[in-house]
Amino acid sequence: MSKRDYYEVLGVSRTVTEAELKVAYRRAAAKHHPDRNPGNVAEAEVAFKECKEAYEVLSDASKRRAYDQHGHAAFEHGMGGGGGGPGFHDVGDIFGDIFGNIFGGGMGGGPQRPRRGADIGYRLDLDLEEAVAGTEKKIELPTLAECDDCAGSGSEDGKLDTCTHCGGRGQVVMQRGPFRMQQPCPNCMGRGQTIAHPCKTCHGNGRVQEDKVLEVNIPAGVDNGDRIRLAGEGEAGPAGSPPGDLYVEVRVREHEIFTREGDDLHCDVPIRISQAALGDIVRVPTLNGEAEIRIPAETQSGKVFRLKGKGVKSVRSHREGDLYCTATVETPINLTPEQRELMEKFEATFAGEGARKHSPRHSTFVDGVKGFWDRMVS
Incomplete structure (x- = not known):
């Protein structure tokens, strides 16, 4: 009876990732575990072992490469790298089996040590x-x-009991043309005992x-x-x-206030136009309570304030990171009639050429636009 494709056994594609493969194996193993199939234990045991064998090969990078290239034949004659799979030999096993049998040596002749759990x-x-x-x-x-x-x-x-098929050696000798090779006993799976x-x-x-x-x-x-x-x-x-x-x-x-970069934390701090223009002291949150930031007069939106040691203490170096607060000037909304009137009066004071000194970025922007159009016309 020919073996089923290992990818088909686990119900995955040939491009499956390591994480996806592990999930698929657990799902398949749980489905076919004999404890969950009391009415058909014998068939469940076969399916469970089939899933385990498929996972042992596909979860090992070298075995998987060999299987992708040669299929099940990769494990019949020692092709591929790595040990522990069904009928699988690494380079050392191949030479040990061949020369051990030709010259009567005992290389690789003992029962296989059980593999540790996954x-x-x-x-x-x-x-x-x-x-x-x-x-x-x-x-x-x-x-x-x-x-x-x-x-x-x-x-x-x-x-x-001592395995009667291999006599407790855990391995059996197979004749391959002029060569005699050893492989794990199929009756005891290489353990030497049943x-x-x-x-x-x-x-x-x-x-x-x-x-x-x-x-x-x-x-x-x-x-x-x-x-x-x-x-x-x-x-x-x-x-x-x-x-x-x-x-x-x-x-x-994700956090509603902070973002983390390494051991440093970052957050935005909204301030009013009046606070940005006149200066103020604002309270900001940290992971250890509140702290104060002194906002100097004429602060522009995007200015960053550093609070040393208010970040994250590194799990490796125990160095304390910093908290970086970025000032964000908010445009006021829901103005009352009185506030609107005051804003209009305030805006009127920026009329004329004298307003340029109050808005450095705006003036730079206007000059840049003018130069752009001049170049376009010429």
Whole structure:
């Protein structure tokens, strides 16, 4: 029976990303897990192993390249790079198997060491205040955990038998023309041992699907893309092997006032025309309370004021960033009749050539327009 295409097994396209592949694998594995198919356990086990095999190949960059080029044949004769896949040999394994068998050596002749559990990725969304100050978050994630009933061995009585197919070596010899090559035993998957009485809870897999709840300590100063590693909190390894790790990736939500650039914060501070013209002291928010900014007279819109040490304390260097406040002069709205009259009188004072000294940018703009038209006419 020919093997199905690995991409088809996981229901993904050949351009699938690493993150999309992981999601697809979890979905497929959960769907076909024997615990979720009590009425058809045997067929579910086959489908579950098929999903696992497909993911082990496609999640490894070198194996995936080999599979894309040669299909399943890449793993039948040791083509491609990397080990651990079904029938897969790296360069060292190929030479070890060939010369070990030709000259009677014992290279690569022992059972394979069980592979550690898969790493898990989790995206954690935080408010800016939480990221800056640090916090603790409780997260819940689905994962493969060690079966308590069999302590991860997969055996109901804890006993493992020597594989009769490979004699406990974990590998079998295949004749390929003039060469004799070794490959993992298909009966025990390279472990050298088999289970006579599979655990009824995990059906011999040694792992069960469950939702894990964890407390994650978020250090102060984390930013978008930072990853926090929780060692040993990934998926349980097969046959009692070590678990993988959990990587929590931080995503900081947009803030209504502040934007962050590295360890610095930025915000806009709206001021009235009268404050910009006459000068004033305005209060601005910071992540640690309020602060004052002295607005000098004749301040133009866009002027930036720096508040040293009011930014974010770096999670790495512990350096404190700054807060940059950009003054934004607002045009008044909803004027009362009295205010409108005063504005009209104020505007009337700018009549004539003397008004140029009060509006430096406007004068520059007018001169620029005049020069532009002069060049166009000439």
